[in-house]
Amino acid sequence: ITKGCGPFVVPDSGESLAEEVLRRLGYDDEAAPEFTEFALSFFAQNKNKSKLRKADLLPIAGDTVSDVKGKLREAFLSHKVSDGEWLIPPAGDAVLKMLRKQGFDGSELEAMKAYAAAKQLPSRKTRIGYISMIQAHSKS
Numbered sequence: 001i002t003k004g005c006g007p008f009v010v011p012d013s014g015e016s017l018a019e020e021v022l023r024r025l026g027y028d029d030e031a032a033p034e035f036t037e038f039a040l041s042f043f044a045q046n047k048n049k050s051k052l053r054k055a056d057l058l059p060i061a062g063d064t065v066s067d068v069k070g071k072l073r074e075a076f077l078s079h080k081v082s083d084g085e086w087l088i089p090p091a092g093d094a095v096l097k098m099l100r101k102q103g104f105d106g107s108e109l110e111a112m113k114a115y116a117a118a119k120q121l122p123s124r125k126t127r128i129g130y131i132s133m134i135q136a137h138s139k140s
Contacts (some may be wrong), residue, residue, distance in 0.1 A: 018072035035128035045087040
C-alpha cells in the first residue's frame with residue numbers, strides 16, 4: 001500500500017486492519033484517535049473515493065463503524081479494487097494559506113475552527129477532519 005508515504009505491508013488483522021492502514025497512510029495524526037473523521041478524510045480524496053465507488057465499497061447511510069471498517073478491509077486486501085496505491089491526507093498548507101488570506105489568525109487549529117464557525121460548518125475533533133472539510137467546502 002503506497003502513495004506518497006512509501007510502500008508498506010500490513011498483515012491482515014481483521015477489523016483493525018482499516019485503522020492500521022489509515023494510521024500508516026497518515027490519516028491518524030492525533031493523540032486521540034477518531035476513526036470516523038479519519039475515514040471521512042480518506043473518502044474525501046477523489047482517487048480513493050473513485051476506487052471504492054467502482055468496487056461498490058463506499059459507505060452508505062446506515063452503515064455502522066464496523067461496516068465501514070469491513071468495507072475498507074475488503075478494499076485494502078483486494079487486488080481488484082486497487083493496485084495498492086491510496087492517497088495520503090492533504091498536508092493542510094493550502095488550507096492554512098487560504099485561511100490567513102481571509103483573515104483567520106491564531107494557531108492552525110484555531111483558524112480552522114474560526115473558519116468552520118463563520119461558514120456554519122460542523123465542528124470536527126481532529127486537524128485532518130478540519131482540513132478535509134474546509135477543502136471540500138472551498139471547492140464547492
